[in-house]
Amino acid sequence: MELLTILFTAGVLLCTCLGYLVRTAYTHRRKINELRKRGVPMPKEWSWVTGHLLVLQKYVDKIPPDAAVAFAMRDLSQEYADQEIFLMDFWPVYPALFTVFGPNAIEKICNKYNLPKTATAANSMQPVTGGPSLISMNGDEWKYWRSLFNPGFSTGAMLNNVPHIVDSVLVFREKLIEKIGKGMFSLDEFTTKLTMEVILKVTLDDSSNYQRAPHILPTALGRILSWHSFWDPRILLNPFRPFVQRYNGQVIDTYIKKELEKRLLEIRAAKSSTVSDGQPKAIKSVITLALEAYLDEGENVLDERFAKFAASQIRLFLFAGTDTTASILVYIYHMLAKHPEWRTKLREEHDEVFGKRSIDAIGLLRGTPSLLNNCKLTLAFIKETLRLYAPAGTMRAGLPGVTVTDLQGNEQPMDYVGANVLHQALHLNPRVWPRAHEFLPERFLVGPEDELHPDPAAFRPFEQGPRNCIGQTLVYNELRVAVILTCRDLEITDAYDDFDRERESQLGAWGRWKRTVFGEPLKTLHGDRAYQTDSGGAHPVDGYPCYAKWAKDI
Ligand code: HEM
Numbered sequence: 001m002e003l004l005t006i007l008f009t010a011g012v013l014l015c016t017c018l019g020y021l022v023r024t025a026y027t028h029r030r031k032i033n034e035l036r037k038r039g040v041p042m043p044k045e046w047s048w049v050t051g052h053l054l055v056l057q058k059y060v061d062k063i064p065p066d067a068a069v070a071f072a073m074r075d076l077s078q079e080y081a082d083q084e085i086f087l088m089d090f091w092p093v094y095p096a097l098f099t100v101f102g103p104n105a106i107e108k109i110c111n112k113y114n115l116p117k118t119a120t121a122a123n124s125m126q127p128v129t130g131g132p133s134l135i136s137m138n139g140d141e142w143k144y145w146r147s148l149f150n151p152g153f154s155t156g157a158m159l160n161n162v163p164h165i166v167d168s169v170l171v172f173r174e175k176l177i178e179k180i181g182k183g184m185f186s187l188d189e190f191t192t193k194l195t196m197e198v199i200l201k202v203t204l205d206d207s208s209n210y211q212r213a214p215h216i217l218p219t220a221l222g223r224i225l226s227w228h229s230f231w232d233p234r235i236l237l238n239p240f241r242p243f244v245q246r247y248n249g250q251v252i253d254t255y256i257k258k259e260l261e262k263r264l265l266e267i268r269a270a271k272s273s274t275v276s277d278g279q280p281k282a283i284k285s286v287i288t289l290a291l292e293a294y295l296d297e298g299e300n301v302l303d304e305r306f307a308k309f310a311a312s313q314i315r316l317f318l319f320a321g322t323d324t325t326a327s328i329l330v331y332i333y334h335m336l337a338k339h340p341e342w343r344t345k346l347r348e349e350h351d352e353v354f355g356k357r358s359i360d361a362i363g364l365l366r367g368t369p370s371l372l373n374n375c376k377l378t379l380a381f382i383k384e385t386l387r388l389y390a391p392a393g394t395m396r397a398g399l400p401g402v403t404v405t406d407l408q409g410n411e412q413p414m415d416y417v418g419a420n421v422l423h424q425a426l427h428l429n430p431r432v433w434p435r436a437h438e439f440l441p442e443r444f445l446v447g448p449e450d451e452l453h454p455d456p457a458a459f460r461p462f463e464q465g466p467r468n469c470i471g472q473t474l475v476y477n478e479l480r481v482a483v484i485l486t487c488r489d490l491e492i493t494d495a496y497d498d499f500d501r502e503r504e505s506q507l508g509a510w511g512r513w514k515r516t517v518f519g520e521p522l523k524t525l526h527g528d529r530a531y532q533t534d535s536g537g538a539h540p541v542d543g544y545p546c547y548a549k550w551a552k553d554i
Pocket residue numbers: 134135136146316317318320321322324325328390391392393394395460461462463466467468469470471472474475
């Protein structure tokens with residue numbers, strides 16, 4: 001009798017869950033079907049059961065298996081060049097979203113309406129940041145934290161940090177020199193360590209020496225990230241994942257809290273000391289400036305809630321600031337190797353601004369960081385690399401009554417669906433970027449009379465509007481310093497051919513069998529072997545194996 005009751009209860013529960021699932025699925029698909037009937041642009045192979053999931057698969061099959069899915073979306077976008085907007089229904093894997101890749105529509109979403117961040121983005125960032133952070137917050141909460149951190153990332157504060165960046169880039173340079181004649185290495189590993197060392201210094205004033213020695217924060221963050229995915233169910237459903245991530249999150253939070261307490265004591269000591277010790281004013285880290293602003297609100301002690309929220313922001317800075325910048329720096333070397341005529345132009349520019357001897361640039365950059373602004377060709381080169389290899393986009397939620405205009409002038413309703421702003425497609429949109437597939441840094445140097453002159457709304461690697469990237473000045477400074485201190489006398493060339501040969505020779509029986517049955521997997525994305533993957537900030541595939549050598553002409 002008891003067994004019957006248990007079975008009956010379990011059956012009722014199961015039916016309730018199934019009923020709920022079917023009802024939710026039906027309600028969602030019905031709404032998409034209504035939009036479909038109203039003529040909203042979307043792939044016609046939509047299904048009540050799988051939405052558009054199988055549509056994307058067709059495009060995913062045409063790119064290497066580990067390439068970022070955004071490239072499959074970019075290829076699909078070309079079918080909607082007349083609208084520059086189309087709807088994809090990935091539910092239940094992902095919310096249904098408009099993919100948007102026209103500058104005017106994006107301006108409306110990000111600048112005019114500044115639509116809120118999606119709950120999906122907040123949930124997927126939670127394990128990384130440990131709580132709400134700038135990237136996912138909305139409304140007044142976001143405004144408060146953004147204004148607290150803005151001074152720390154201001155142009156002035158970032159120029160003050162150039163000497164720190166120079167120190168870290170010099171270590172990076174030394175490490176490259178050590179690799180000359182020593183065989184293949186992963187450039188991505190080197191750039192990731194560089195950018196982490198910089199962000200630790202700039203945000204926490206932590207002289208970590210991370211390029212040469214392990215450090216507790218990146219180690220714990222790395223463990224969280226190795227158990228993290230934005231979509232992969234094999235990782236998301238692993239029962240150990242929450243425990244590993246929570247433990248490492250606590251390690252990071254404890255460390256940051258101690259740092260906050262130390263900075264608070266330093267600020268108090270500086271405030272109470274009326275006598276100047278004659279020392280030059282110390283460069284203030286992002287967290288010191290944020291703490292000062294917090295104390296200016298009349299606070300006197302480190303409130304637990306403030307400490308917890310501040311730790312989440314710092315965790316975001318470490319995450320957002322490292323991978324993206326590291327990946328772009330790799331692609332800058334990739335472009336330098338592919339475009340020797342530009343490498344020569346950049347070298348000439350650096351000779352002109354800093355003198356012929358590379359070593360002189362070190363002192364000049366430390367003493368007069370604003371000299372960076374005289375390197376116009378270098379900046380144009382970086383911008384063109386960011387256009388072709390943009391590592392991030394943005395996702396926004398829809399709101400009742402909001403519409404977005406497609407290229408034909410039709411208003412597409414955003415009551416129910418949000419938007420995925422696809423930079424990879426926007427930056428190659430041939431309507432707004434003449435000769436879109438070519439690497440032409442001169443686009444960023446010519447005036448409006450030239451057809452290459454870009455529409456300012458079309459270049460958005462850091463997004464635009466109120467929610468633009470807080471770290472972009474830091475990025476431009478860091479990348480410029482790295483190029484200036486390495487490109488005149490060092491050259492990096494990719495080693496994918498040797499890497500592939502080595503991997504081929506190590507292929508076991510299982511690997512060979514898979515090859516025979518399934519064929520050789522694709523190795524290039526539209527001809528580029530160094531394509532971007534979905535890991536972190538779109539890291540280059542296989543870590544960009546490469547060789548370093550002295551430049552020929554020194
Ligand atoms: C090449 C490097 C980088 C690129 C391409 C990049 C790109 C972006 C993009 C596209 C956004 C908007 C994201 C969205 O709306 O969801 C963003 C936001 C953000 N980025 Fe970056 N980023 C880079 C480096 C950095 C660095 C070094 C930091 C430093 C700490 C940083 C911190 C942030 C933060 C905090 C936000 C959220 C801003 C807000 O909503 O108020 N990023 N970034």
